[in-house]
Each structure stands twice: as C-alpha cells, then as structure tokens.
Amino acid sequence: xxxxxxxxxxxxxxxxxxxxxxxxxxxxxxxxxxxxxxxxxxxxxxxxxxxxxxxxxxxxxxxxxxxxxxxxxxxxxxxxxxxxxxxxxxxxxxxxxxxxxxxxxxxxxxxxxxxxxxxxxxxxxxxxxxxxxxxxxxxxxxxxxxxxxxxxxxxxxxxxxxxxxxxxxxxxxxxxxxxxxxxxxxxxxxxxxxxxxxxxxxxxxxxxxxxxxxxxxxxxxxxxxxxxxxxxxxxxxxxxxxxxxxxxxxxxxxxxxxxxxxxxxxxxxxxxxxxxxxxxxxxxxxxxxxxxxxxxxxxxxxxxxxxxxxxxxxxxxxxxxxxxxxxxxxxxxxxxxxxxxxxxxxxxxxxxxxxxxxxxxxxxxxxxxxxxxxxxxxxxxxxxxxxxxxxxxxxxxxxxxxxxxxxxxxxxxxxxxxxxxxxxxxxxxxxxxxxxxxxxxxxxxxxxxxxxxxxxxxxxxxxxxxxxxxxxxxxxxxxxxxxxxxxxxxxxxxxxxxxxxxxxxxxxxxxxxxxxxxxxxxxxxxxxxxxxxxxxxxxxxxxxxxxxxxxxxxxxxxxxxxxxxxxxxxxxxxxxxxxxxxxxxxxxxxxxxxxxxxxxxxxxxxxxxxxxxxxxxxxxxxxxxxxxxxxxxxxxxxxxxxxxxx
Amino acid sequence: xxxxxxxxxxxxxxxxxxxxxxxxxxxxxxxxxxxxxxxxxxxxxxxxxxxxxxxxxxxxxxxxxxxxxxxxxxxxxxxxxxxxxxxxxxxxxxxxxxxxxxxxxxxxxxxxxxxxxxxxxxxxxxxxxxxxxxxxxxxxxxxxxxxxxxxxxxxxxxxxxxxxxxxxxxxxxxxxxxxxxxxxxxxxxxxxxxxxxxxxxxxxxxxxxxxxxxxxxxxxxxxxxxxxxxxxxxxxxxxxxxxxxxxxxxxxxxxxxxxxxxxxxxxxxxxxxxxxxxxxxxxxxxxxxxxxxxxxxxxxxxxxxxxxxxxxxxxxxxx
Numbered sequence: 014x015x016x017x018x019x020x021x022x023x024x025x026x027x028x029x030x031x032x033x034x035x036x037x038x039x040x041x042x043x044x045x046x047x048x049x050x051x052x053x054x055x056x057x058x059x060x061x062x063x064x065x066x067x068x069x070x071x072x073x074x075x076x077x078x079x080x081x082x083x084x085x086x087x088x089x090x091x092x093x094x095x096x097x098x099x100x101x102x103x104x105x106x107x108x109x110x111x112x113x114x115x116x117x118x119x120x121x122x123x124x125x126x127x128x129x130x131x132x133x134x135x136x137x138x139x140x141x142x143x144x145x146x147x148x149x150x151x152x153x154x155x156x157x158x159x160x161x162x163x164x165x166x167x168x169x170x171x172x173x174x175x176x177x178x179x180x181x182x183x184x185x186x187x188x189x190x191x192x193x194x195x196x197x198x199x200x201x202x203x204x205x206x207x208x209x210x211x212x213x214x215x216x217x218x219x220x221x222x223x224x225x226x227x228x229x230x231x232x233x234x235x236x237x238x239x240x241x242x243x244x245x246x247x248x249x250x251x252x253x254x255x256x257x258x259x260x261x262x263x264x265x266x267x268x269x270x271x272x273x274x275x276x277x278x279x280x281x282x283x284x285x286x287x288x289x290x291x292x293x294x295x296x297x298x299x300x301x302x303x304x305x306x307x308x309x310x311x312x313x314x315x316x317x318x319x320x321x322x323x324x325x326x327x328x329x330x331x332x333x334x335x336x337x338x339x340x341x342x343x344x345x346x347x348x349x350x351x352x353x354x355x356x357x358x359x360x361x362x363x364x365x366x367x368x369x370x371x372x373x374x375x376x377x378x379x380x381x382x383x384x385x386x387x388x389x390x391x392x393x394x395x396x397x398x399x400x401x402x403x404x405x406x407x408x409x410x411x412x413x414x415x416x417x418x419x420x421x422x423x424x425x426x427x428x429x430x431x432x433x434x435x436x437x438x439x440x441x442x443x444x445x446x447x448x449x450x451x452x453x454x455x456x457x458x459x460x461x462x463x464x465x466x467x468x469x470x471x472x473x474x475x476x477x478x479x480x481x482x483x484x485x486x487x488x489x490x491x492x493x494x495x496x497x498x499x500x501x502x503x504x505x506x507x508x509x510x511x512x513x514x515x516x517x518x519x520x521x522x523x524x525x526x527x528x529x530x531x532x533x534x535x536x537x538x539x540x541x542x543x544x545x546x547x548x549x550x551x552x553x554x555x556x557x558x559x560x561x562x563x564x565x566x567x568x569x570x571x572x573x574x575x576x577x578x579x580x581x582x583x584x585x586x587x588x589x590x591x592x593x594x595x596x597x598x599x600x601x602x603x604x605x606x607x608x609x610x611x612x613x614x615x616x617x618x619x620x621x622x623x624x625x626x627x628x629x630x631x632x633x634x635x636x637x638x639x640x641x642x643x644x645x646x647x648x649x650x651x652x653x654x655x656x657x658x659x
Numbered sequence: 660x661x662x663x664x665x666x667x668x669x670x671x672x673x674x675x676x677x678x679x680x681x682x683x684x685x686x687x688x689x690x691x692x693x694x695x696x697x698x699x700x701x702x703x704x705x706x707x708x709x710x711x712x713x714x715x716x717x718x719x720x721x722x723x724x725x726x727x728x729x730x731x732x733x734x735x736x737x738x739x740x741x742x743x744x745x746x747x748x749x750x751x752x753x754x755x756x757x758x759x760x761x762x763x764x765x766x767x768x769x770x771x772x773x774x775x776x777x778x779x780x781x782x783x784x785x786x787x788x789x790x791x792x793x794x795x796x797x798x799x800x801x802x803x804x805x806x807x808x809x810x811x812x813x814x815x816x817x818x819x820x821x822x823x824x825x826x827x828x829x830x831x832x833x834x835x836x837x838x839x840x841x842x843x844x845x846x847x848x849x850x851x852x853x854x855x856x857x858x859x860x861x862x863x864x865x866x867x868x869x870x871x872x873x874x875x876x877x878x879x880x881x882x883x884x885x886x887x888x889x890x891x892x893x894x895x896x897x898x899x900x901x902x903x904x905x906x907x908x909x910x911x912x913x914x915x916x917x918x919x920x921x922x923x924x925x926x927x928x929x930x931x932x933x934x935x936x937x938x939x940x941x942x943x944x945x946x947x948x949x950x951x952x953x954x955x956x957x958x959x960x961x962x963x964x965x966x967x968x969x970x971x972x973x974x975x976x977x978x
Contacts, residue, residue, distance in 0.1 A: 016892075019927065042936065045734050049700070049932035066674045072707055072759055093737045094730075154679045155944065155954075318664055320682055382670075386678055394675040396711040397943040400704060404936030408965045411933075422968045429955060435941065436963065436970025 025414040026051045032120040033057040034107050034136055036083040038394050039126030039150055041071045042403035044087050047124075048095040050407055055098070056120070059084040060106040064355065070396035108135050108482055114537050117143035122413050124406055125149045128392075130175055134450075134480040135536060137162065137170035141451055142537035146413045150402050154393040157402040157426035161409050161441055164451065166418050172445035182553045183217050188263050189273060190374050193367065197387045200366035201352045204255060205359065207236050209339060209350035218255075238340075248336050249281045252329070256280070256369050276373045284329045308342055310334035310361045311381070319381040328368040328378070335362035354389025363388050401426050405436070449479075449563060455528075455541040460559040462516040462524050462546045467494060470523075471512065473557045479540060481533035488529050491521040497534070516544075665689075669762065673713055684951030688713050689762070691950045694783040696720040696772045696799075697790035698748045700732025700930040701817040704939020705787065705946075707735075710756050712947055716764040717756065718783070719749040720772060732930045777802045780810055785946050787813045790888060793881045800827055800851045811949045814851065815942050816873070818888070819923045820931040820965040822938040823873050825851055826945060826957050833952050848959050849976045857977060859909035867971050869962040871916045875902045876924050888928040898925050934965050941970065 031052060033043060036059035047055055061083050063074045073090035074083070084102035091100060105111070108131075117123065117139045125147065127133050133149065140147040140162065147162040149170055162169050185191070186199050203218040235254055238247045260278040263269065310331045316323065323331065335358055339347065343358070352359055364384035371378050385391065405424045412420050422438035431437060447454045458474065467486075471494060475484045486494040494508050516523040523529060525546030532539045542561075550558045665685060670677070677685050691714050695702055698721040710717060723729060725748055730736055735755035736748075749767040756765045768775075772788065772795050780786055780802050788799055796814050803810040804827075812827040827848045835844045849857075855874060862870075879898050880887060890898070898921050906913045941961055948954040960973040 016926065046932050046936050049732050049734060049935075065671050068760075069673050069676055069711055069713070072711055075758065076761075091734075094734050096738050319670060320664075382677075391675065391678060393679040395679050395944075396676075397708045397940040397947070399940075400708060400936045400943070401940035404933040404940065405968075407933040407936075408968070424968055426970075430972050433971050433973065434969055435957075435961070435972060436937070436968065438968035 022411060022415060023051060026411060027053050029121045029414050030054045030119060031056070031410065032117070032123045033126065034123065034132070035059055035126035035128065036071075036087040036102075037061065037067065037126060037128060038070050038396075038399040039152060039403055039406075040083070041073045041087055042396075042400045043124060043126050043406055044091050044100070045073070046403050046407045047410075048091045048098055048100075050411070053098050056101040056103070057084045057087065058103040058105060058107045058112065059087075060104065070394055070399055072396065107132055108535075110483070110535055112139070113535055114139060114142045117145055120145050122410050123147045124410055126403070126406075127151075131480055134171055134175075135482070138450060138533070138536035138538045140164070141169055146418075148406050148409050148413065150406050152394065152398045152402050152426070154395065155398055155426070155428040157398045158423065159402055159405040159409055160423040161413065161418075161421040163413070163418050163421070165444065167421070167441035168444050169448060169451040171450040172442070172448040180556065182556065184553075187217055188269060190370065190376065191273075193371055193376055193379050193384075194387055196367040196370040196374070196376060197363065197384060199370055200363045201388050204366050205350075205352050205363055208251070208336075209347050209359075212348060244337060244340055248333050251336070252281050252332065255366075256373060260373055274375055276375070279325070279369060279373050281329070284326055308338050308358045310338060310358065310365075313338075319385075322378050322380045323365075323368065325369065325372045325378075328365040328372070331361055331365035332369060335365060352388065354385060354391065360385045360388065398426060401436070447563065449540055450538060453539065453541075454563060455543055456561055456563040457543045457545060458559060458561050459545045459547040460516065461548055461550070462522075462544065465516055465559060466512065467514055467516060467519060467523075468512040469558065470516065473559060474542075474561055475531050478561050479531065479533075481531065481536065481538070483533055483535045485532045485534060486529060487532070488519075488521040488523060488527065493519060493521060493523075493529070669713070672760075672762070676712065680947070680951055680953055684947075684953050685713065687951050688715070688947065690715050691784045692716045692718070692782060693785040693946065694718045694720070694768070694780070694787065696786075696788045698723075698733070698752050699729070699790055699817070700932055700935035701815050701822065701938045701942075702787065702789045703733050703735050703752060704935050705815065705942045706752065706756055707759065708939060708943030709946060710759045710763045710765065712943065713760060714763055714950070716766070718766050718768050719753050719756075720768045720770070721748040721752075722769055722771070723748050725751060728929075732932045732935050772799065775799075775802070777805045781806050781808065783810055784950060785811045785813070787815065787942070787946070789815045792887055793877050796825075797850075797852045803827070804829060804850060811946070812851075813942060813946065815938055816887075817930040817935050817938055818876070819927040819929070820934050821869055821872075821920075821924065822934050822963045823869060824938060824942050824945070824957070824961040825854070826959045826961075827851060828949055828956055828958075831949075831956060833954075833956070835955065844955075846956065846958055847976070853977075854959060854975045857975060859905075859911045862975065863973075866975070867960075867962045867973055868915055868917060868920055869964060870960060870973055870975065871911070872920045872924055875905060875916060875921060878905065879925075890925040890928060892922070892926040894925050895922055931965065934963060937963050937965075937970065 029052060031047065031054070033040060033047070033055060034057075036044065036057050040057070040059065044055065044057060059082070062080050063071070063078045063083055063086060065076070065079055068074055068076065071083070073087045078086045082102065082104035084104050088100040088102040092098070123136065123140050123145055125133060125136055127136070137147060137149075141164050144164050146164075147170065149160045149162060151158055160170070161167060181195060181198055186195055186203065190196050190199065203216060206214065207216050207218045236251065238244075242250070257278040257280040260276050264275060264278070311317070311319075313334050314327070314330055316327065316331070338358055339362070350359070352363065354360060360381065364379070364381045367384055367388075368378045379387075405426075409421055409424075412418070421441055423441055425437045425439065427435055427437060444451050446452050449456055458470075460470070471484065471486070475481050475486070483496050484494070485492070485496070493511055495504070500508075511519060523544055525544060527544040529542050529544065530539060531542060550560070665673070665682060669685070669689070673685055693709055693714050693716065695706055695717065698706075698719060706717060706719070725736060725746065729748055730738070733752070735752045737755075747767070747769070749769075753765050753767050756763075772791055780799070786799065786803055788796065791814075800812050803812045809829050809831075814823075814825040816823050827850055828846065829848055830845070831848065832843060832845045834841045859871065875898060876890065879885075879894070879901050880890065882901070883894075883897075899918060902916050902921060903913055905911075906916065941957075941963070945957050948956050957972055958974050958976070960975050961970065962973065963970045
C-alpha cells in the first residue's frame with residue numbers, strides 16, 4: 014500500500030510544472046530539494062545578481078560567480094547533479110509584463126522564496142487571477158514560515174495585513190531623534206542625499222516643523238561648494254552647519270525641549286582642535302591600492318575592525334575623510350548617488366554622520382557593522398533555516414500537486430520549542446471575506462478632495478498601499494488615469510495633466526460619495542474605492558493626508574482579549590493580526606531593523622517567536638483537527654495540546 | 660574574547676550570520692572540528708550547512724562506493740562517470756564540500772567506524788554518525804564520553820519521510836538570556852545507551868510514536884544482523900512480532916507503535932529529500948549552538964514526520 018502511495022506521489026511530482034520565484038537564500042535550497050525529490054520541469058525567476066554576502070548560505074554560488082545572474086547560475090549548479098531535468102531560468106523581475114496571468118497559468122504550483130513584500134503581493138495576485146496554488150515562505154535568523162494559499166480554500170497572502178513600511182515623522186528625524194535609527198535615517202536619507210544625491214529632490218534637511226522662521230533663504234546653497242573656498246573650508250562649513258548651527262538653532266525653540274533632553278551642538282574646533290587644516294595632503298595618500306571599490310576612509314585612518322565603536326573624534330575624522338574621497342575620487346557620481354549598503358564609502362560616511370548626530374543627542378554610538386545593518390535594512394540569514402523551510406515548501410507543494418489541499422499546513426519554524434515543537438504545523442485559515450484582494454471588497458478612502466491631487470492618490474494609495482504597478486483609474490465609465498506602453502500621445506498628456514489636478518477639479522470630479530475603480534491590468538485585480546471627503550488630517554499620525562480603510566482586516570472579535578500583547582514587533586492595534594512577514598534576503602524597504610522582523614503575531618494565530626513561545630496557536634480552529642476522522646491509528650495531525658487519542 | 664579578530668574576508672562572507680549569532684560565536688565556529696560518518700542525504704545536508712557556517716574543519720568518513728542508490732538524495736556528487744568509479748562517497752563529497760567554503764578544511768578519514776579508538780575522537784569537538792548499527796552508536800558514544808574534553812555526540816537517521824536526531828552533550832553548561840539578564844544553565848544528558856534503556860512505561864505520556872518505532876526497527880536490524888537500512892516490506896510480519904514482544908516487556912499498548920508507521924519505516928528505507936533537508940537543517944543548528952554555547956540545545960531527541968509535519972523535541976532521560 015505504501016508503495017502505491019509512493020507511486021502516485023512520484024507521478025504527481027514528475028508530471029508537475031512548477032514556478033519558483035526567487036533564487037536567493039531559500040531559492041537555492043529549494044531548487045536543490047526539488048531536483049532531488051524528482052521534479053522534472055522547474056522554472057525560476059530572479060532579477061538579482063550574486064554578491065559576496067550571499068555566499069554564506071546560497072550554496073549554489075561561488076566567489077567566481079559574483080555579479081552573475083542568480084537564476085542562471087543556480088540552474089547550472091543543479092544540473093551538475095541532475096542533468097536530466099529541465100530548469101528554465103529567467104534573469105528578470107517577476108513584475109515584468111511578460112509574466113502575466115497566461116504565463117502563470119501554465120504552472121501547477123508556484124513557490125515563493127522572495128525577499129520583499131511588494132513582489133510577494135504581486136505574485137499572490139497573479140496566482141489568484143491564474144487560479145494556481147501558491148506556497149509562500151520567509152525566514153529571519155532561526156525563524157521561518159511556510160504558508161499555502163489556494164484560491165477559495167485558504168486565505169490569500171493578503172488576507173491578513175502586513176506590517177506597513179516603517180516610517181518616521183519628519184520632525185523626529187530632523188529635530189528630535191531619540192534612537193540611533195533616527196540618526197541613521199537622517200544621515201542616509203537627508204544628509205547623504207543632500208550632498209551626493211539628486212539636487213532636485215525634495216529634502217527636509219533644513220526643515221524644522223516648529224521653526225519655519227529660521228529656515229533661512231540661503232539654506233539652499235549652503236551645501237554647494239563656493240567659488241572662494243577650498244575643500245577643507247567647505248567640509249568644515251558643512252560639519253559646523255549640520256552638527257553645530259542647526260542644533261543651535263533648534264535649541265532656540267524652547268517649546269521643543271520642555272520634556273526632552275537638550276542636544277549639544279558640535280563644532281569642528283571643539284572635536285578636532287589640533288587639526289586646523291585637516292590632512293591637507295592630497296587625497297591620493299588615502300589610496301593605497303586605488304581601485305574605486307576599495308576607497309575607504311577607515312583604511313586611510315587605520316581603523317580596522319568594523320565591530321569597533323569609534324569615538325566622536327574618530328567619527329569626525331571618518332566623516333571628513335569620506336567626504337573628501339567622494340569629492341576628489343568620485344566627483345562624477347555626485348548628484349546621482351543613492352545610498353547603497355554595498356557602497357563601502359557611503360556606509361562609512363553614513364555611520365560617521367549618524368554617530369556624530371547621536372553624540373549631539375546623547376544617543377549611544379554604534380559600530381560600522383551595526384550601522385550598516387540598520388542603514389541597509391540587512392536581514393539576518395543563515396543556511397540552516399533556509400534549508401528547513403525549503404524542505405517544508407516541497408512537502409506542501411507535493412500535497413498541493415496530489416490535490417490534498419485538506420492536508421496542507423502552514424508551518425512555523427521556531428527558535429524555542431513551543432509545546433515540544435520546533436516545527437509547528439497549523440491548519441490554514443479560510444479566506445478573509447473582507448479581503449480586498451481575494452474577495453474584492455470595496456475600500457473606503459478618507460481624503461480632502463479639494464486639496465489632494467490625483468498624483469497623491471496614485472502614489473500614496475494605488476502604488477504604495479495597494480501595490481499596483483500598472484494601474485488604471487476609472488470614475489464611472491470615464492478613464493482618469495492609466496499607465497501602459499501603448500498609449501496615444503494625447504492620452505499620455507491628458508493623464509499627466511490629470512495627475513496635477515486636485516481631485517474635485519478633475520474632468521470627472523472625485524468628491525465625497527464618489528466611487529472610483531482602480532484596476533491593475535497585469536495583476537487582473539480590481540479595487541473599488543468609496544471616497545469620503547475629510548477636511549483635516551493629523552500631520553504626524555496621518556502623514557499621507559489621506560486614510561485608506563478596509564485593507565486592514567475586518568475586526569476579528571473572537572477569543573483573545575490580549576490580542577496586542579507583546580508577541581512581537583507589532584504593537585499597533587491596527588496591525589494586530591499581522592502575520593509574520595519575513596524576508597529571505599538582503600533587501601527590504603520596510604522593517605525597522607533591530608526589531609526582530611518576524612515574530613509578528615496574529616490575533617488569531619498568536620504566533621510569537623521569542624518572548625512568549627508558550628502562547629502559540631490559541632486559535633479555536635486549531636483544535637478542531639483532532640475531530641477529523643483518524644486515519645487508521647496512523648500518526649494524526651494534532652495541533653491541540655495533547656489529547657492524542659490514538 | 661580571545662583577542663583574535665575575524666579577517667576582512669571572513670567578515671564579508673559571514674556578514675549575514677554574524678548578525679544572527681555574533682562575532683564570538685563565529686570565532687568559536689572557525690576553531691571547531693567536526694567528524695561525520697555515514698554520508699547519505701541527511702548527513703550531506705548537514706555537512707553543507709556547517710561548511711557554509713564556517714567551522715574550522717570537517718572530517719568525512721564513508722568508504723562505500725558511489726552507487727546510484729547512494730546518490731538518490733546526494734547533491735554533492737556530480738552526475739557523470741562517478742557511479743561505479745574509483746572514489747569512495749567520502750572522497751567525492753569532500754571534493755565538492757571544499758568548494759563551498761575555501762575557509763573550511765575538509766578531509767577524509769578512511770576506515771570502519773568501529774575501528775576508531777578513543778584517542779581518535781579526541782581531535783574533534785563534534786561527532787555525528789549516521790547509517791550505522793545500534794552497537795556502533797553505543798560504542799562511539801561511549802568513546803566520546805571517555806575523553807576528558809567534552810565531545811558533542813549526535814546520531815541522525817532518516818527513513819522514508821520520518822527522521823530522528825539524538826544528542827549527547829554530557830554535562831553541558833551554557834549562558835541563557837532571560838529578559839535582560841544572562842543566567843547560567845546546566846543540563847545533564849544521558850548517553851544513547853542510557854537513554855534507550857529507560858523503561859518505556861516510565862517515559863512521559865505522549866512520547867512521539869516515532870521514538871518507539873525507531874527502537875523496534877533498530878532492534879530488529881540488530882537481531883537479524885542486518886546492515887542499517889537493509890529492510891523491506893517482507894520483514895514487516897517479523898517486525899510486528901518483535902514490536903509485540905517489546906510492548907509486552909515494557910507494558911506498553913501496541914497501538915502506541917502503529918503498524919502503518921512500522922510499515923513505512925521498513926518498506927522504504929530511502930530518504931525523502933525534503934525530510935533530509937529538514938533534519939540536516941535542525942542538526943546543523945544544534946551543532947552550531949553547541950559549538951558557540953549560544954541558545955538552548957535540543958535535549959535529547961528530535962523527531963520529524965512529514966505526514967503530520969510536526970518537528971518534536973522529546974526529553975528521554977531519567978533526570
């Protein structure tokens with residue numbers, strides 16, 4: 014009997030065509046395990062190329078592959094031990110238009126090993142539209158999870174809201190930082206961007222919200238090198254301006270400091286009094302082996318260990334050295350730079366600037382290693398968790414292929430055992446009836462229709478919140494906005510003009526009570542949005558100037574009163590059922606690092622990693638499983654604590 | 660801290676995992692020596708994991724020739740003329756593993772596991788054995804225990820879609836973080852022989868059925884003088900008979916070791932690759948914990964069955 018089951022399993026595996034999205038940490042493990050398990054036809058999409066920091070876990074890659082396509086190298090590596098199978102790599106973004114619903118329809122199951130929320134949502138929608146089951150996964154450090162999403166049978170990836178991108182109020186960053194991460198955001202998004210980035214971009218560096226009077230007129234050119242000054246004068250001036258003058262000015266606003274510790278202005282002459290004309294020697298001295306990639310303020314200054322915490326003096330020296338290297342050796346890039354965690358000099362500059370600011374505000378200083386983690390949103394990752402999660406993905410995928418949706422489980426990989434379990438299976442949840450993605454429930458948008466422009470709606474809601482990439486906005490039967498390659502010129506001009514119009518002044522005015530429809534042609538997702546006019550918004554709490562309702566879940570008022578206890582990262586009551594979003598890989602634009610990104614918890618699922626593992630899975634629904642007919646004394650799925658009848 | 664810093668190369672390569680376990684743990688890993696005997700899918704997964712993690716050295720032992728069966732769950736050996744070729748499993752796995760991380764010293768130790776004496780094991784901090792007899796498990800475990808230094812001992816076995824890990828860290832003290840303070844914790848592990856000698860009746864209720872089933876199959880192989888994993892569906896009646904005898908001796912209800920579970924274990928001795936990945940991952944994590952002294956170690960059995968999807972820790976000890 015066992016062997017007939019195995020035969021059936023094997024033929025389901027052999028006949029399957031599977032799509033893997035992501036060839037990173039989980040992807041490498043997954044591709045290997047799929048191949049060993051007998052899968053014959055695997056397609057794999059990944060837009061990334063290989064980096065050194067991948068090699069500690071993405072075992073299909075070697076040093077010599079750095080810079081090459083992950084999807085292609087992974088394919089070649091697996092074909093070495095399974096040459097007879099077919100692996101089709103795509104070095105491309107899964108959001109490319111060629112990966113449309115028809116493309117997805119050719120697969121029996123889609124397996125995600127992704128590193129960002131945006132792509133996960135996109136794949137979720139395509140799987141729903143194509144009606145292809147999705148096995149989703151994520152890991153952070155020793156924690157991981159695998160979930161199964163089958164249209165109409167289990168919840169979709171977006172039935173539970175995900176933690177929103179962590180944003181900080183502007184004035185916390187510009188005026189009142191209280192944590193090191195605030196200093197990092199300031200150094201990276203404001204100072205770095207101001208000095209080296211696009212000059213035309215909005216930048217709040219000199220904006221202090223309570224302090225408009227002092228936003229001096231000349232602040233615009235303060236960051237430009239003046240004709241009559243040399244580099245050192247310029248560097249000193251910048252330093253004194255951002256770490257001295259700006260703090261001094263902020264101090265004059267008594268109101269701000271009533272309940273806060275006052276910061277201390279820092280000037281060059283106080284920190285480096287003996288170095289009046291700083292290293293006037295040529296920057297070439299800084300370049301022992303002067304290849305661009307190895308430009309380093311640290312090595313010039315003899316600072317070796319990235320784990321060390323530098324003094325204020327050292328940070329200031331790194332600041333000047335890094336600034337000088339940018340201005341002398343990478344001048345061509347100035348004006349076009351964006352912060353990149355793999356740009357060593359940029360990390361040095363941001364670390365130093367953040368630390369000097371932290372010193373001002375009496376916030377503990379951090380090492381370059383730590384600062385890099387925060388600035389680059391680097392997610393912790395180890396090979397073992399990825400291997401375990403990949404194994405679990407294949408186990409679920411095989412159940413899906415054998416049409417055993419009933420036996421599918423979401424599985425959590427825990428760091429500390431909960432009721433003896435390190436790997437904990439949980440019965441999947443039913444679709445959320447108020448999910449705007451899989452149930453197409455209308456959303457409600459509160460907005461000031463006389464002030465907000467269509468552009469605000471598109472950027473802050475349609476793209477950022479609804480995760481659409483090719484949106485089409487209609488009001489009744491009239492088109493207000495559309496994105497696409499094949500549009501007529503006059504339409505493009507028309508839409509561009511609409512973008513700048515206030516909602517109530519659009520050709521088909523959007524006002525309170527209006528119902529608009531937003532559609533993504535690639536994702537085949539339609540959202541209806543009811544508009545409600547509202548005059549005022551709280552700048553700090555509602556920085557978008559508009560509030561979207563309905564994309565958080567319907568209130569689940571069942572059991573647990575303690576839904577928001579400290580089970581994890583999320584403390585906001587609106588995101589209490591946020592499931593664990595975890596990232597497999599390096600990039601993510603969202604999490605506040607330092608907070609373990611995982612752990613998130615559900616009101617229903619109560620999954621917590623670190624703090625309270627014993628509170629896991631309190632959902633009543635988990636307990637109904639033992640009621641299912643037992644399968645001949647064989648080991649029964651049992652999520653309840655004990656009471657194993659067999 | 661023992662002063663030595665990681666090299667720039669190490670810092671760059673291990674960046675993401677140093678963010679998980681810290682520089683100190685990484686340094687300890689790079690000085691540790693691991694021995695693995697019996698190279699099938701699960702141990703190969705484990706080897707990959709610890710080579711990537713950056714242990715100091717890994718010594719492989721498996722003189723078996725490369726057969727098609729041996730390659731079923733092995734991704735280390737390129738599929739070409741290697742089948743039936745000259746090299747042993749250990750030789751070929753070694754070549755491949757070296758490639759994974761040039762900073763790890765990977766080598767082969769030839770010889771039968773039972774021929775290694777106590778002194779041999781002194782070179783290692785961690786010993787992992789797999790695909791071996793009950794007698795070999797007991798004797799290697801005892802040899803490790805005779806040494807004055809602590810050698811962490813593990814066994815791992817995967818049959819069909821089930822698996823078992825056994826851990827013996829002897830007398831193990833580690834720092835445990837509780838809220839803000841760090842407390843010293845101490846755990847006393849029994850040897851394999853001691854653990855399996857504990858009468859079944861006195862075990863906690865609801866011990867995983869796999870624990871009992873594995874003992875039955877292990878005993879069967881010993882009595883019948885089979886090589887590990889050398890069973891088939893034809894053996895089922897005799898295995899069930901042995902199950903009944905053992906249950907009677909231990910006063911355990913036979914339903915605690917279901918026929919269907921035993922059938923799976925004897926009929927299909929092949930490893931199911933996803934389960935190998937899970938077991939190799941858990942074992943890798945445990946070994947990293949033991950070397951680095953960070954995190955609660957698993958005490959002292961781990962079971963995974965892909966049918967129910969649970970990964971369970973069982974404490975089978977008298978203390």
